[in-house]
Amino acid sequence: MTALLEVQNLKTHYRLGGWLSLRRLLRAVDGVDLTLKSQQTLAVVGESGSGKTTLGRTILRLVDPTAGRILLDGQDISCLSQARLRPLRRKMQIVFQHPYASLNPRKRVGRIVAQPLWVHRVPGDHRRQVSELLGRVGLPASAADHYPHEFSGGQRQRIAIARALALRPDLIVLDEITSGLDVTVKLRVLALLRELQAEFRLAYLFISHDLSVVRTVSDRVAVMYLGRIVEEAPTEALFERPLHPYTQVLKASIPDPAARGSWNPPVLGGDAPSPVNMPLGCRFHPRCPLAQAICRDVEPELRELAPGRRVACHLAEAPPHPALSPSMGRG
């Protein structure tokens, strides 16, 4: 299988401040490499400020990258003009975080879902296609005649998914799409995503802050910290044995209802430093419980410790047993 999406040393920096004010550089995405194969799900996990949302938007070129390459089906799209990019938008779509902001409140659902069809001059009866799409995400065809505010958060996310599906893309970036939903609704949406992935042969870039959600949907997980990927591994391997100290802390921070009374979350020093003044050396070293001298001075590379397992930590060691084969899915 070839890679559907390949990102090489991608950087997105923002200039803060302007005329007469102190110019500072916000390094939202700062050297990311990743690969996503078709019909697979790669989860990008990180806390606020890790750059995961900017990464998703840069890959779709909603934000312009500062450096690096984005290969979609082998074609470098990182420097294409917006006009040249337009036909390629059929291959990649996005679903956003806020179900209440991602649908134009003044347009009926039918027009919202049909918009990609007429923008790209898709032939055929758009009305019929829209009702099919709505039906596919579990909404009645009559939903097309209503306005977004008449729907609940979960239903709106379904509408947004239907819009993303309209052009039959190969890749959908899912940006925190479940973070505003209640747990029972969230589970239902995740189940729907799995069904759609098989049916439409989709690859997902699943961006989330929630490790527990990620576990149920993704084949591989990349953990981001301050603009970089610090660990990437097959999902089960990562959950069984996280190798980067940050991943370990992240995993241990989630209270597990099944293990009542035994939760003892690790203590990190202070709050995360901001992407505006990045620490030298390893980005995690000021908070890392294991930090040593080398971590203060040298930024670790993302090393392949086992097949399919990459970690950016000087101290991490390969797991004693070979990890699961890299391309195999959720265990």
Place this chain on the structure above:
Amino acid sequence: MNPKLLGGVVIGLLLCLAAVLAPWLTPHDPNRQDLSAIRQPPVWMGGAWDHPLGTDSLGRDLLSRLLWSARVAVMVALGATVCAAVIGTPVGLVSGYFRGRLDTVLMRVVDVWMSIPAVLLAIALMAVLGVGLLKVILAIVLVDWTRFARVIRGEVLALREREFVEASRAIGLGPFRIMAEELLPNLVPLLIVLASLEMAIAVGVEALLSFVGLGVEAAVPSWGSMIAEGRGYLLVGWWGMTLPMLALVVTVVGFNLLGEGLRERLDPRLRTDAAR
């Protein structure tokens, strides 16, 4: 319909009715002078039914003049508002959507424009252009397009960050289609409210300009010039000044009520105060 909106609509309809029907409603030619019947009081003060609201110091029928003035008010209100909106809205849209240098330049221009007091600018323009209805409208438009530009820009700045705008970019819509299809429909309530308030302002400015003799032509009756004329004989005939003032106040308040009523109905969270 809330009471404000109701009041605004009723006053607005009456005004339009008066403006359209003025030639048929008026008992006299508004400019016909009758020096034998000057400063006659309204009927309830002992005047004759021939001049229901009395006459001015040249013996012209006040009711006729008031009704004809309504035409000027309506024309100025509609003309100036439409033109100001047509100029200001695209500027605000483009400025807010593209941001960056273009926005900086456009907004500096607006700032500069607004640092000359509106009244002074209007008077200066009229002094330069000369009197006349179309010129009044032009002067008001030149002064007030900034109001639309500023408020629309502010709203666009907020709207463009909403995810549905990003979603249409992800679909592949170009910037101008995004403005037309995604942003503009969301600006409609704001525009409607702004336009109603602008009509109130335009009527006020026209009256002001005519009051100082820099408004419509002398032959055209206008509340502003009637107020100025009535002021001269205030102590012998208070109605000469008070009646046009009343008409003006009712009109302006009516348009304001319309604007506020519409805001409450369409979107109570709209911030339009900065537009005044």
Place this chain on the structure above:
Amino acid sequence: MLLQVKDLTVRYGGHLAVWEAGFTLGEGEVLGLVGESGAGKSTVGRALLRLVPEPGRIVSGAIAFKGRDLLGLPEAELRALRGAEIALIPQDPLAALNPAFRIGLQATDALAIHRGLSRREAAGVMARLLARMGIPDPEDTLRRYPHEISGGMRQRVLIAIAFSCGPSLLVADEPTTSLDVTTQAQILRLLDGLRSETGVATCFITHDLGIVAHLTHRVAILYAGCLVEQAPTETILAAPLHPYTRALVRSLPLEGIMPALREPPRACPFSDRCPERMAICDTAHPPLKSVGAGHQVACHLY
């Protein structure tokens, strides 16, 4: 009993937010109030302080705190309780701090009002409290404005404010929802440590069963403004009875959405999403029944 809530009903304009909710809280006990957004859990929390936001109104019910009827208390006496006897930790620490004033002023209000300390003395007390909570330079933090410190720091400040006057009842309204996972873990640890140290009875509002499992003694589950199940935490996690609780605990996806409550409820509010729906569910609202030691459930199955 420290706190006794009976038949609490809260209305927002035309709709019911909470319907006849009742529960108790003993000294030093931690009760988890669990439900999805819109279930009424936050409203219950605010009602305990009589701070239901407009246009909300407590329609009926009784809240007895240390034997005093909170709902009948004059405003002045209530103010003497707020911040002193009953404290609140809010959900969003950024929204809960006034952006126009320094943290020092806002953090010393409670001590100044209830303990009669001068601002300077109160700042001293506050600084010591913040230092104990692991804030490296508390004096500096007090001089800052809310936007100048991180979310975790802000929540620490709010926790310090809540504990500053030694309350006997604490309402924690989803205190970590807006924080990152690693920060959440630290704040929860801190909060649990302070709680067990002071023995303050706590009403912990959350939607996270993980938090419930580790921090609470008892749980009350709210659905569409109705209390559907109440039991000791172990019981809820091991043997949930209500079909809704079972879906929550076992992570089962549910079709449909939570309805708005009709008044008075003539059917089970969960009936249209319930996998075990019966004929009676659509015609009668199930009352809360006792089914075991401290275990109550509102479902026609039992």
Place this chain on the structure above:
Amino acid sequence: MSVRYLLGRVGLALLSLWGVTVLAFVVLRVIPGDPALLMAPVGASQADIAEIRAQFGLSGPIWLQYVAWVWGTVRGRFGKSLWLQQDAIRVILERLPATLEVALAALVLAVAGGILLGVLSVLWRRTWFESATLGAGTLGLSIPNFIWGLLFIVFFGALLRWLPISGRIAPDFDIAPLTGFLLVDTLLRRDPGAFGSVFAHLILPAAALALPLLAVVFRAVRSDLLTAVQEEYIVMERMKGLGELRIIFWRALKNALIPTTTLVGVQFGFLIGGTVLIEAIFSWPGIGQLTLAAFQYRDFPLIQGIVVVYAVTVILANFLVDLAYAFLNPRVRYA
């Protein structure tokens, strides 16, 4: 407030000032064609027109004219007023204090009155007071201030005869100007009678000028306060046991004043512009009254001077408002 913010604001003010010179130049020179013809008195000969052209540097390419004009403006030289036959800038500066006095009085009245009414209407919400102030607010901001002026003259001047309606001071007082601000001058001279007269004369024009702005401030403070009292941080203030009065006056008000301040900045231009008519109506000897005459007499140097002085006043006021904004809002560095 950082030095950077301050510098930025100064820069913006200077930029606006430059823009005003361009705008004034364009409006007064380029649009109407030949300014010399405009300036010339009716029936002037070709020779007269040529002389005007020479005197004001109206020949040569337009950019040179502009440079000459800006250079003159920077040095405060607008030339001799055609109508008064005096140095235009001196005429203006002599009359400026009168205009500033009434404008400042109106500003104070509008801001203080607006804030007070706003706070009270929130404190006493859902009472008759709220509906009354709301209705008055709509009326206040609907009616242009020259109409207010005329109404005041009719009611308080002509019908009730409570207050003087013309001039700055009763003619029987003779106060040699020190600062030009008569309220200050009469105080410095320790003349309570004259002070009273000045004060009485100030009330109606200032009130007429202030009313629309007062209504705007009132509504802004009120709506921002209503927003603020729903905010979580105000709930927390209640939660800590603070009383409602203290919360509204000492906490929420500061939050409400932050957006209100910007509004006052935008609105100040309207207030200052209002002086043109108010001064004419109340025979107030300031530059506003001068304006209409200057246009009537096509007194070009005087008009230029007046436009620039008005613009400087507005720009300066906006600069001060920016400072106040930064003072109130700790979040502002450089917007």
